Amino acid sequence: MKIEEKFIRYVKIDTKSDENSSSTPSTKCQLSLGKLLVEELHSLGVNNAYLDEFGLVYAQIDGDKTKDSIGLIAHMDTSPDLDGGNFEPRVIPSYDGKDIKLNDQYTLSPKDFPSLKDKIGHKLIVTDGNHLLGGDDKAGISIIMSIVEYYIKHPEINHAPIKICFTPDEEVGRGSENFSVKKMDAKIAYTLDGGKYNDINYENFNAYSLEVDIQGVSIHPGSAKGIMVNASLVGNEFVSLLPKDKIPSKTEGYEGFNHLTDIVGNVEECKLYFIIRNHDDNLAKEQIKEFYHIQSLLQKKYPTSKIEIKVKESYKNMRSYFDKDFSAIEKITKAMKKLSIEPTFTPIRGGTDGASITFMGLPCPNIGTGDYNCHGRYEYVDVDEMYLVFNIVKELLQY
Ligand SMILES: [Zn+2]
Structure with missing residues (x-):
């Protein structure tokens, strides 16, 4: 299945988290996506995939033991700011650079959102104007699931052991609450969450x-x-x-x-x-x-x-960790450069789950996914960029 097909399947499932809930996960609907992902992993032959008692999905794909195992993390929930799921996302096969009418009331325009200006000719997926898209962070999930599928279908290609985890409740600040470094069992990890395909984040507030x-x-x-x-x-x-x-x-x-x-x-x-x-x-x-x-x-x-x-x-700012050990950043930079992609490094004006995970002892910078304008009706994903990130991660698993 293509990355965008997975993406459309996942964004149709409502996984809105709730900041006022004290249950774990904060909303039951997130478990439906968790269960679906475990089923898909099982049908790919990843029989160790499971949903734990806190609503996190873990799975491991064996690889070359001489290479460091690499963790890939994405969150399943969407922001409580607007409803998601239960709508028909729209695919724009080749963006022409003009205004995109989402519905009678709302228009996604490059005048308001300049990031659209360098998306001409790209395949985009947009909302119906009444929902958020949920590309934050189902773009990350789709890319990771595609990576798993790729390496399962190509057992002849050598790669690092892959450890994956999908977390609930990132948007309400509880994404790393029940994350287990031990269950993930990786040497280094990356969150794939939002923003430009070539962006690497290892600094936060x-x-x-x-x-x-x-x-x-x-x-x-x-x-x-x-x-x-x-x-x-x-x-x-x-x-x-x-x-x-x-x-x-x-x-x-x-x-x-x-x-x-x-x-x-x-x-x-x-x-x-x-x-x-x-x-x-x-x-x-x-x-x-x-x-x-x-x-x-x-x-x-x-x-x-x-x-x-x-x-x-x-x-805390995870940079204090990476100042001492830069290897996780070096690895992803090397993968991008191998593909002639010049990375950008943007300090996050906020926090990330990766920061908490880094302080738990698993270094975890963030990389972009091609998702833009998250948390609202103007959210869109650049499918071409999702493929670039897929290629970057595929390359990353070669080291
Ligand atoms: Zn996110």
């Missing part, structure tokens, strides 16, 4: 969550002079003292930010919720210091109030 809790002094406004401390006003002052340009809408690349995600307040109490992000952990810690500085300023100004800060580390 250092991430903290920070909460400012302000206790004010509440009294009848008629007799408040010199006594009342309105916690919400202090909260407002706190935010106004933070650096104006260190916010998501004014930063890019390696620049870090403080992002105010929520304010809850009245006179008595005000809570400010932030996420702190920076690729450089020392700079992230500097950003946190600024919060403590403002805290002490305002605490002096309003001695009868009480201002507290709580900080929690969320995840």
Whole structure:
């Protein structure tokens, strides 16, 4: 079966995860895809494939034991941002560079999405305008399943032992929660997840969550002079003292930010919720210091109030691992160069499952899949790029 045929089969299955669910996996529908993938692996002759008690799929394909075993990972769930599954994806056999009318209301245009400009002549798959496509990350799954099929059908071709894993709940930050390095049993691994076919990611943010809790002094406004401390006003002052340009809408690349995600307040109490992000952990810690500085300023100004800060580390930049051992990046770079593909290295402005997996002891950078505009109705996949990634991974398994 062709990669795009697998892709269309998988995206028709709804696998939306749910951030408000505490069950494992967060939604039952993800298990339908897990079961289908295990069945497909069995029918290919990969009899060791199984769905574990947490909803992860594992399988191994024997190979040349003198080569390092390579893990390939993709996630089965789709973003809770929009419904996926149960729709008819549309194949555009050769993109002409013009607007793509998704339905009467929505148009996918190269004016809004410049990535389309270098897709002319490529085969694309788009949505019906009402669903997300789910190429994040069923493009990754389709490529991995095609790799398995290829090497099973060509037993004469020598290759590294292949270890595969499909995870649930990546989109709700729980993708690596039940991932087992032991079950995967690989030397190095790669997540195949989103973005341009030649993109390699081995840097992500250092991430903290920070909460400012302000206790004010509440009294009848008629007799408040010199006594009342309105916690919400202090909260407002706190935010106004933070650096104006260190916010998501004014930063890019390696620049870090403080992002105010929520304010809850009245006179008595005000809570400010932030996420702190920076690729450089020392700079992230500097950003946190600024919060403590403002805290002490305002605490002096309003001695009868009480201002507290709580900080929690969320995840770390996997680069600190790759600075010591670059071999996983070297391997994938070598595979691309062999195919005359020049890799790009994009620092991720977020986190990845690969980062957590790397810190579990299995180095796991990410590579692109040819999927664009993920998490919404404008998502599309470039089928030609999926084949390029297939070729890159095929080559990677030769080392
Ligand atoms: Zn993804």
